[in-house]
Amino acid sequence: MEAVAKKIENPRVRIAPSPTGLLHIGTARTALFNYLFAKKYNGSFILRIEDTDEERSQKEYEEDILEGLKWLKIFWDEGINPDDPKEYIGNFGPYRQSERIDIYESYIRKMLEEGTAYYCFCSKDDLEAQRQYQMSIGQAPKYSGKCSNLSKETAEQYLKEGRPAVIRFRTPAQNVVFQDLIKGKIEFNGALLGDITIAKDPKIPLYNLAAVIDDYEMKISYVIRGEDHLPNTPKQILLQEALGLPQPDYAHLPLILGSDKSKLSKRHGSVSVNEYREKGYLPEAMINFMAFLGWNPDTDREIYVINHLMEEFSLEHCQKSSAIFNIQKLDWINGFYIRNKSPKKLMELCVPYLISANLIQPIFETGGHLAGIGGVEIGEIYLMPETKEKIDPIALENIIALYQERLKYLSELPELVDFFFKKELDYPPDLLSWKEMTKPDIKGAIEALEGVIEAIKPNDWARSNLEEILVKKAAETGPEGDKGYLLWPFRVALSGKKSSAPPFAIAEILGKEKTLLRLKQAKGKLQ
RNA sequence: GGCCCUAUCGUCUAAUGGUUAGGACACCAGGUUUUCAACCUGAUAACCGGGGUUCGACUCCCCGUAGGGCCGCCA
Numbered sequence: 001m002e003a004v005a006k007k008i009e010n011p012r013v014r015i016a017p018s019p020t021g022l023l024h025i026g027t028a029r030t031a032l033f034n035y036l037f038a039k040k041y042n043g044s045f046i047l048r049i050e051d052t053d054e055e056r057s058q059k060e061y062e063e064d065i066l067e068g069l070k071w072l073k074i075f076w077d078e079g080i081n082p083d084d085p086k087e088y089i090g091n092f093g094p095y096r097q098s099e100r101i102d103i104y105e106s107y108i109r110k111m112l113e114e115g116t117a118y119y120c121f122c123s124k125d126d127l128e129a130q131r132q133y134q135m136s137i138g139q140a141p142k143y144s145g146k147c148s149n150l151s152k153e154t155a156e157q158y159l160k161e162g163r164p165a166v167i168r169f170r171t172p173a174q175n176v177v178f179q180d181l182i183k184g185k186i187e188f189n190g191a192l193l194g195d196i197t198i199a200k201d202p203k204i205p206l207y208n209l210a211a212v213i214d215d216y217e218m219k220i221s222y223v224i225r226g227e228d229h230l231p232n233t234p235k236q237i238l239l240q241e242a243l244g245l246p247q248p249d250y251a252h253l254p255l256i257l258g259s260d261k262s263k264l265s266k267r268h269g270s271v272s273v274n275e276y277r278e279k280g281y282l283p284e285a286m287i288n289f290m291a292f293l294g295w296n297p298d299t300d301r302e303i304y305v306i307n308h309l310m311e312e313f314s315l316e317h318c319q320k321s322s323a324i325f326n327i328q329k330l331d332w333i334n335g336f337y338i339r340n341k342s343p344k345k346l347m348e349l350c351v352p353y354l355i356s357a358n359l360i361q362p363i364f365e366t367g368g369h370l371a372g373i374g375g376v377e378i379g380e381i382y383l384m385p386e387t388k389e390k391i392d393p394i395a396l397e398n399i400i401a402l403y404q405e406r407l408k409y410l411s412e413l414p415e416l417v418d419f420f421f422k423k424e425l426d427y428p429p430d431l432l433s434w435k436e437m438t439k440p441d442i443k444g445a446i447e448a449l450e451g452v453i454e455a456i457k458p459n460d461w462a463r464s465n466l467e468e469i470l471v472k473k474a475a476e477t478g479p480e481g482d483k484g485y486l487l488w489p490f491r492v493a494l495s496g497k498k499s500s501a502p503p504f505a506i507a508e509i510l511g512k513e514k515t516l517l518r519l520k521q522a523k524g525k526l527q
Numbered sequence: 528g529g530c531c532c533u534a535u536c537g538u539c540u541a542a543u544g545g546u547u548a549g550g551a552c553a554c555c556a557g558g559u560u561u562u563c564a565a566c567c568u569g570a571u572a573a574c575c576g577g578g579g580u581u582c583g584a585c586u587c588c589c590c591g592u593a594g595g596g597c598c599g600c601c602a
Contacts, residue, residue: 018602053601124600140529141598166600183532192530200600207602230531231597261594296540300550321533322595329539329552405565487561499563
């Protein structure tokens with residue numbers, strides 16, 4: 001029988017990314033699980049930037065991480081404006097380890113004094129050679145303990161001489177057993193660890209030590225992280241014991257894998273959250289998708305927004321095994337959320353993409369930033385650079401609405417709708433041919449179209465009328481009532497594409513004049 | 528090489544000793560459509576292997592096998 005799970009109350013959890021790269025999908029998912037866990041049990045979610053490695057940490061990466069989390073609406077609890085949790089102010093940054101050096105130093109000095117840590121003067125090269133040798137003879141590579149017996153006086157002397165040194169933890173050679181909330185009982189043999197390095201010097205702590213100290217200082221009660229950290233856990237537990245600190249509960253999440261089943265990384269394609277953002281994935285789709293990577297609510301429902309996830313989340317339903325990142329599922333979920341947007345909201349989301357594709361330019365800037373491609377302004381009227389004509393948001397909204405159900409992600413839009421904004425379309429004349437139609441056939445079809453369209457009064461220029469009139473005409477014209485003989489050339493003449501929205505809808509937006517112009521242009525291609 | 532973790536359709540997963548092994552994505556077929564998409568209907572598709580335990584194992588145990596993670600003066 002499983003032990004009765006202890007009641008989870010006001011847990012404090014954290015996400016602790018290092019700013020050495022762009023916000024990774026895996027990091028975002030770990031953040032999400034921590035966030036959901038905190039919200040579900042009325043706890044706190046803390047963001048801690050682990051930037052003790054000065055060489056590799058970069059401010060721009062930290063910014064990317066913060067941006068990405070905010071975009072996903074994974075808000076951290078400490079550091080945000082307490083008066084308005086929805087609002088972010090620059091002053092309310094995350095915790096940074098680089099700003100907490102004094103704290104670590106006091107711990108390190110104490111350990112040095114108590115003898116639970118010691119200076120090591122072995123050279124990197126020697127250590128590396130040792131490691132190679134140990135692995136070659138089938139042993140667990142670990143530090144020999146050479147410097148562990150150096151007297152304090154000798155160490156002082158060496159230090160004075162300026163010999164390079166690191167600080168090691170006198171790692172107890174004992175078994176470490178802990179109950180992982182996802183994986184169950186996990187056992188490690190501490191004797192295999194060796195004396196691990198915990199700091200480069202008293203002012204430069206290394207990961208394991210800094211994490212242990214901060215988890216304690218920040219009163220972290222549950223450590224939920226990727227299972228790539230499993231081997232670090234015994235080290236951290238031993239450190240906690242040596243320092244006399246309480247042990248948080250651990251939960252190790254299965255990893256997200258690439259298509260080749262190895263840990264998801266750059267070589268599998270995009271792993272940066274902000275890259276997905278730029279490509280036009282919606283934050284709610286990303287959240288929904290990531291939540292279902294390694295977790296499920298035990299229902300048949302697939303669509304969950306963040307509030308539902310907060311209610312339903314539990315570690316018991318987390319998977320033990322890793323999950324492969326499946327872009328097709330993401331596309332499907334994203335398409336679902338896109339289809340559920342209001343036309344107005346969708347337009348706001350799409351305008352930046354049309355602007356950056358230079359299909360439109362805002363004329364009157366109002367200054368509101370849009371979600372989507374960063375920094376693009378929304379206007380009230382837009383200029384179509386190619387035709388020099390103006391287009392208003394209503395027309396834009398109609399165009400975009402036509403493609404709403406066709407989008408998997410927003411950046412697909414420009415190439416789908418570009419023909420609305422062009423003076424002349426570029427397509428091979430053959431494209432106008434439906435089935436076995438010859439050039440004279442096509443010409444005949446276009447002239448038939450022209451005849452019908454000319455006769456339509458401007459006031460009757462509406463999608464439904466066009467459809468009624470043209471479908472009827474098409475059924476009369478085509479052999480065996482095949483409407484394609486009229487409608488296919490019509491659609492291609494208007495869109496220049498082999499697939500598009502229905503021609504009646506396109507014609508309605510284009511207007512009578514332009515519709516006739518495009519038919520004329522199509523005829524011109526047949527010469 | 529050592530240590531650790533994992534194992535149900537191609538993919539994400541449900542099942543907690545008794546089910547025709549369920550759902551979703553993808554794929555395929557059909558419907559609808561001038562096209563594409565969306566939508567509807569349907570089909571194909573899985574318990575890694577071998578031993579136990581048990582009246583009965585996808586479910587529990589052991590051993591294999593396979594995959595993954597970690598073995599930094601990175602985090």
